[in-house]
Amino acid sequence: MTRAQFVNMIAVAESDDQVKAFGDSWRASGRFQMHMEWRADYWPAWGWEALALIDRYALEHFVMFNRDGTKRPPATARALADLYNLGHPAADPKYDLRCLMAMESMGITQDEFDKIVE
Numbered sequence: 001m002t003r004a005q006f007v008n009m010i011a012v013a014e015s016d017d018q019v020k021a022f023g024d025s026w027r028a029s030g031r032f033q034m035h036m037e038w039r040a041d042y043w044p045a046w047g048w049e050a051l052a053l054i055d056r057y058a059l060e061h062f063v064m065f066n067r068d069g070t071k072r073p074p075a076t077a078r079a080l081a082d083l084y085n086l087g088h089p090a091a092d093p094k095y096d097l098r099c100l101m102a103m104e105s106m107g108i109t110q111d112e113f114d115k116i117v118e
Helices: 003-015 036-042 045-064 077-086 093-105 110-114
Strands: none
Touching (some): 045 077, 077 110
């Protein structure tokens, strides 16, 4: 068996070769059903950098678009952060505080939290 055949075998065995697959009580995801624990043990540093880049673009897409792909109406950083944190519009004062502390460490004034993200 070639390496490519092995990888394809895992994809079919784990997810029936489906890209958007979730398993093991949502602990595994993707075509290969990788768990975060497995990634922590086996991924090289470049894998984490690639994931961070993909996550960054996904987060920028989240700012611009709703789940259904329609353009998101203008929203404040606070509203987007709360939606990102919980998956639905709801206030979370502890998360807001974490965001405000992050902003402070970045030299961003707190009033920006209640302004529209551009």
